[in-house]
Amino acid sequence: MTIVDQVHALLFVADSPTKLDQLAVALNVTEGQIEQAIEVLESHFAQAGPVQLVRLAGGIQLSTKPEYAEILGAFLKPQRQRMSRSLLEVLAIVAYRQPITLGEIEAIRGVNSDYSVRILAERHFLHELGRKPVPGRPVLYGTTQQFLHQFKLNSLDQLPAPVPEGYELPALPGPEG
């Protein structure tokens, strides 16, 4: 039984992203050996089969390849939650400015945002990080691992930089492209 097979077995049973150090501890090997095993697995999966390795939320997880999405969707019939622009906008602001209070989010957006924050917290995209040491001690919000997972992000560093104030955005293409 090789390390590659052992890593494969662990990733197969894991139901959430697994960190390299967790795999290393479980198999009593170094993280470097785990990294090598993962590279071997990645190339193996890339050649054939419906499964791939994805790096999500700071860990590694097995998933199906995107080309199988249609048949899997027809089989599993996943219920996709609607994500409005307002929710995405609040999420983007929190992702960049965290830890951030509801008042600060509203100051950026210029509109009441407590509904959006509440919905995002209920969906586990946002969570409380503590309280700001100012009068009223408002709740500080931050993004969760679930946010990274649901948006196919490995870490917050992958987010694009915000467009600086005053920067002229290029015109967007029309519906025809």
Next chain:
Amino acid sequence: MAVAVVGSPKTLSALGMVAPTDLEIKLPAFEGSLSALFNVVRERKIDLMDVPLFPICESYFKYILTASLENLDEAAAALSALAYLLERKAWLLLPVDEPEPEVVEDDLTSILPTAQEYRVIVEALTVWRDERADLFFRSADAGPDPYELPFTISNVTALDLAKAFERVLERAEPNTIEPLNKPRKSLQDQMALVLRILGKEFVPLTDLMPERYTRTEAVYWFLAVLELMRLGQVVARVEGDTVEFALP
């Protein structure tokens, strides 16, 4: 501005209701009795923001102190009328929530101008979310119910844990009234918090917790530690008569 009690009419309305005490009100915006003010406000014939209610209430209190017990019905009717006016005015004074604009799902131009800075991120998140929807993962709950898995808690007994919880509860303060729209805290978040704070060094639960906490918070802390022990992410030991916790 002047408000005065000009006497009790002791009249019954057409519906058989007792009329309120006749407080005579003289204001730039209104002149007449409390009953008349009540009616014009209810029929929206006057802007209540122009009517200061404090002197009217003050006059009413003065009247209550001097009125005889025979006028209780009238006083109660006046109180109802005043309560109505105060409630109406309180609603008027509340800030009006600006509703979030209705936005079309695919209309990229409809993002609020104040948040333009974040537009590029919103677009990226939209794309990534769509890409993520094409990936499927193993679902949880394969195998036996994890709650039935045995786990070791070293020399700690259930009684030790109960005593530790009792100590924590002794220091807890009564629960505060939370706003209705406050997102409900999850045990998962509390467990993450415990993991962030806890180190390799054994400490009692009270050392992890803030100086002041409510009974509900105490329950959350204790449940989070118990759940982490069950998952093997926290270990416990008894030192003297204290249960201490640490990361394994």
